[in-house]
Amino acid sequence: MKVEKDTVVSVEYRLTVSENIVDESDGEPLLYLHGHGNIIVGLENALTGLHVGDEKNVVVNPEDGYGLFDEEAIQTIPVASFEDELEVGGHYTGENEDGEAVSFTVLEIEGDDALVDFNHPLAGDTLEFWVKVVGIRNPTDAELKHGHAHAKAVIQA
Ligand SMILES: [Zn+2]
Structure with missing residues (x-):
């Protein structure tokens, strides 16, 4: 399988802004339904087409991240x-x-x-992600209907 619309994807990630680590999965992968805007658009686009085990460094501009500072x-x-x-x-x-x-x-x-x-704390920031795909599976009917992933179900490559 590869990451595409309507797949449930688990990723390990680390988010760095100006060389500071802001957030990381730290052994608890992020689980999301791909193609539904559940994660920031710049990261979602970069994950499309990846396979389990693939790693990638992704730079996301503010426009595709948490927005420009207003x-x-x-x-x-x-x-x-x-x-x-x-x-x-x-x-x-x-x-x-x-x-x-x-x-x-x-x-x-x-x-x-x-x-x-009222700006997001990371508004205006360029986001640097390291991501590694650790699981891809088909969604359940409920997940598809709701438009988001449920729980940390068993992940299959
Ligand atoms: Zn739901």
Whole structure:
């Protein structure tokens, strides 16, 4: 088998940004359904066509990673509108007025206002991945229907 749309793929990976390791699978492979946008698009595209055992170094531009840094995503918001007690440098998740999940970092607190950054922490960063395909299998009916992989099922090459 090779990695293609509608295969469930397990990969070992290491993510490096500016020579710092930001994230790695560390023996617990990432399991995902290929071709459904469940992982960042630049990495998904690079994995297409690989076989079990294949390794690859992939450089992903911000546009195909966590997006460009958006100055307008830095906003001043009254402290009173947050449920949590905010700390400068803290990273929080919550919901916006439309009920959508948002995450943000608190940059500054001045009086009644907080300066908040809604950019992804890796927005604007070039992502350098090392990946190794460790398993490919067919999806279950439920996985296909849901559009994502389930659990860490038995992996077959
Ligand atoms: Zn599901």
